[in-house]
Amino acid sequence: MQRYFIDPNAIEPGRITVRGDDVHHIKNVLRMTVGDHILCCDGQGKDYYTELVSITDKEILCRILSTFPSKGEPRVRVTVASSLPKGDKLEWVLQKATELGADSFLPFMSSRSVVRLDGKKSAKKRVRWQRIVKEAAEQSHRGYVPQVGNVLTWKGLLEKFPSYDQVLFAYEREGSSLVEVLQKTRSQRLLVVVGPEGGFTESEVEEAVAQGAVPVQLGPRILRAETAPLALLSCILFSFGEMGGEPL
Amino acid sequence: MQRYFIDPNAIEPGRITVRGDDVHHIKNVLRMTVGDHILCCDGQGKDYYTELVSITDKEILCRILSTFPSKGEPRVRVTVASSLPKGDKLEWVLQKATELGADSFLPFMSSRSVVRLDGKKSAKKRVRWQRIVKEAAEQSHRGYVPQVGNVLTWKGLLEKFPSYDQVLFAYEREGSSLVEVLQKTRSQRLLVVVGPEGGFTESEVEEAVAQGAVPVQLGPRILRAETAPLALLSCILFSFGEMGGEPL
Numbered sequence: 001m002q003r004y005f006i007d008p009n010a011i012e013p014g015r016i017t018v019r020g021d022d023v024h025h026i027k028n029v030l031r032m033t034v035g036d037h038i039l040c041c042d043g044q045g046k047d048y049y050t051e052l053v054s055i056t057d058k059e060i061l062c063r064i065l066s067t068f069p070s071k072g073e074p075r076v077r078v079t080v081a082s083s084l085p086k087g088d089k090l091e092w093v094l095q096k097a098t099e100l101g102a103d104s105f106l107p108f109m110s111s112r113s114v115v116r117l118d119g120k121k122s123a124k125k126r127v128r129w130q131r132i133v134k135e136a137a138e139q140s141h142r143g144y145v146p147q148v149g150n151v152l153t154w155k156g157l158l159e160k161f162p163s164y165d166q167v168l169f170a171y172e173r174e175g176s177s178l179v180e181v182l183q184k185t186r187s188q189r190l191l192v193v194v195g196p197e198g199g200f201t202e203s204e205v206e207e208a209v210a211q212g213a214v215p216v217q218l219g220p221r222i223l224r225a226e227t228a229p230l231a232l233l234s235c236i237l238f239s240f241g242e243m244g245g246e247p248l
Numbered sequence: 249m250q251r252y253f254i255d256p257n258a259i260e261p262g263r264i265t266v267r268g269d270d271v272h273h274i275k276n277v278l279r280m281t282v283g284d285h286i287l288c289c290d291g292q293g294k295d296y297y298t299e300l301v302s303i304t305d306k307e308i309l310c311r312i313l314s315t316f317p318s319k320g321e322p323r324v325r326v327t328v329a330s331s332l333p334k335g336d337k338l339e340w341v342l343q344k345a346t347e348l349g350a351d352s353f354l355p356f357m358s359s360r361s362v363v364r365l366d367g368k369k370s371a372k373k374r375v376r377w378q379r380i381v382k383e384a385a386e387q388s389h390r391g392y393v394p395q396v397g398n399v400l401t402w403k404g405l406l407e408k409f410p411s412y413d414q415v416l417f418a419y420e421r422e423g424s425s426l427v428e429v430l431q432k433t434r435s436q437r438l439l440v441v442v443g444p445e446g447g448f449t450e451s452e453v454e455e456a457v458a459q460g461a462v463p464v465q466l467g468p469r470i471l472r473a474e475t476a477p478l479a480l481l482s483c484i485l486f487s488f489g490e491m492g493g494e495p496l
Contacts, residue, residue, distance in 0.1 A: 071468040092340075096475050101467070140469045177492035217492040219349075219485070220319040221388045227344050234482035235491055237467070243483055244425035244465040 003039040070143030077103035083196035084115040098136035112198035167213040169193035175215030251287040318391030325351035331444035332363040346384035360446035415461035417441035423463030
């Protein structure tokens with residue numbers, strides 16, 4: 001069933017008023033009519049099963065039929081820090097990682113990042129990225145919309161490390177095995193850092209380690225910059241029992 | 249370093265002759281010259297570190313400097329059967345799954361597959377898919393090129409099940425947890441089956457189970473048809489110690 005994130009202020013006892021872009025989507029794209037059902041999520045952990053009661057160009061009134069907790073949130077919170085890859089690859093990292101269960105995103109530029117964004121371009125991109133994440137969160141039945149942060153410099157990213165219980169960074173040249181690291185950790189707030197196509201420089205690796213990050217190897221195959229964060233995230237969530245079943 | 253799969257017949261004592269499309273890539277795309285180095289892989293588990301000795305439009309002669317076993321092959325062999333998804337999504341499933349370590353691919357059409365290919369179109373597509381897989385295998389340092397099978401009907405796919413030690417299929421509505429299934433299995437030849445955007449029909453699920461397949465759930469979040477095979481593959485390889493480290 002189609003699912004929308006709704007401004008919590010639009011929720012009143014027994015009813016929800018849908019406004020904004022979602023009205024167009026429900027009315028004109030999906031061509032729904034009075035009596036059809038949609039799921040509304042308040043983005044704070046609650047889902048509402050509703051019936052459309054009235055439809056205008058500006059708003060859609062929904063009657064709440066039942067309420068239940070959103071089921072889509074992992075207990076472990078993984079933030080994905082991805083160096084800006086070429087083309088639109090970050091867009092699909094955002095989409096796929098949201099489906100898988102990422103908590104939030106920190107795009108960054110390091111020495112070897114090919115893509116460079118200035119403040120203006122970066123703000124525009126961020127609006128687009130946030131929309132992609134919202135749509136993926138709706139589609140995958142997430143309980144809230146992961147936030148995409150401002151594009152950080154490498155130094156800016158390093159400064160974020162102390163906010164996390166553990167920081168892992170993908171490094172093909174050396175590092176602990178992922179299995180080993182995950183067997184030792186039961187951290188609840190993880191940051192995973194994945195470099196650009198050309199990898200990290202040696203001094204970046206040193207700086208990350210000095211800031212407490214743990215380098216991890218993902219096995220003998222060389223993963224692309226856009227594949228590594230998804231593989232890492234899948235394995236971490238699997239290890240925490242979030243891909244079906246109990247923690248390992 | 250750039251790496252190419254080479255016809256084993258092109259390998260002679262001490263030297264390798266590169267022919268075909270790779271000549272154009274080495275000469276005109278990368279603009280390499282005599283004295284530059286490339287890695288050649290025989291696609292049968294052996295890598296050759298070589299130096300370019302002579303370059304013409306038709307062939308490039310390489311001197312073998314050293315030989316070593318390809319390191320990129322997982323011990324567990326996972327075949328990915330993916331129902332034809334919309335657009336070019338299968339192309340990136342093929343690319344990413346090859347990087348991660350898939351053994352081979354079986355595209356198929358089931359009741360709810362939106363994309364339909366007749367024999368002619370399917371043969372043309374297969375050439376393209378195989379090229380994508382070859383390039384991904386070269387880039388990710390695989391020891392051989394995974395093979396993409398002919399597009400199968402659902403019935404055709406069911407007939408393949410007995411060739412595998414275990415068949416898992418992603419089913420969001422019910423099934424064992426992936427952790428549970430993987431803890432019990434040490435099968436060496438696995439087939440993972442992922443349905444189209446609209447999922448499997450109930451009768452397809454029954455037919456798959458009757459043929460010995462095990463339905464698995466990938467957790468509470470709804471993964472897209474193109475995300476599920478990559479998540480499944482990552483978790484399986486992780487569980488077998490193929491994403492860095494020992495088996496769980």
